[in-house]
Amino acid sequence: xxxFFKAAExxxxxxxxxxxxxxxxxxxAPDAAVTSMTVVTKxxxxxxxxxxxxGYSDADAWVDKGCRxxxxxxxxxxxxxxxxxx
Numbered sequence: 130x131x132x133f134f135k136a137a138e139x140x141x142x143x144x145x146x147x148x149x150x151x152x153x154x155x156x157x158a159p160d161a162a163v164t165s166m167t168v169v170t171k172x173x174x175x176x177x178x179x180x181x182x183x184g185y186s187d188a189d190a191w192v193d194k195g196c197r198x199x200x201x202x203x204x205x206x207x208x209x210x211x212x213x214x215x
Contacts, residue, residue, distance in 0.1 A: 138164060140203040147182070147192040150175070154191040161188050161204040173197035 139158075147153050157163050163185035168177050175195030177183050182196040190202050 138203050138205045140201055142169060142199055143190065143202055144172075144197075144199045145183070145190060145192040146172075146197040147175075147195050148197075150193075150195045152191065152193045154189050156188050157185070157190050157202050158188060158204050158206075160207055162207050163188065163190060163202055163204045165201075165203045166190055167201050169199040169201050171196075171198045 141157070143155070143157065145153060145155060166179070166183065166185045168183070171177050173195050175182065177192075177196040177198050182194040183190070183192045183198070183200070185191065185202070188204070190200065
């Protein structure tokens with residue numbers, strides 16, 4: 130398989146917690162880009178609002194402002210660039 134083709138998206142469930150209202154970030158999968166993140170079960174009194182108290186960037190998912198929840202996080206592998214042949 131050519132490494133430039135994007136493989137199928139995968140999803141997994143992760144529990145993320147913002148203890149003491151602090152920002153917390155975790156890598157979902159190395160060499161991947163998170164494509165979506167939704168709350169499955171909220172475990173905090175604090176709100177879990179996309180873009181405000183939870184979200185994602187590149188291969189990481191984050192929580193903030195006391196949000197604690199189980200999330201469904203989907204991601205897709207990122208194709209590694211190849212060095213040109215000489």
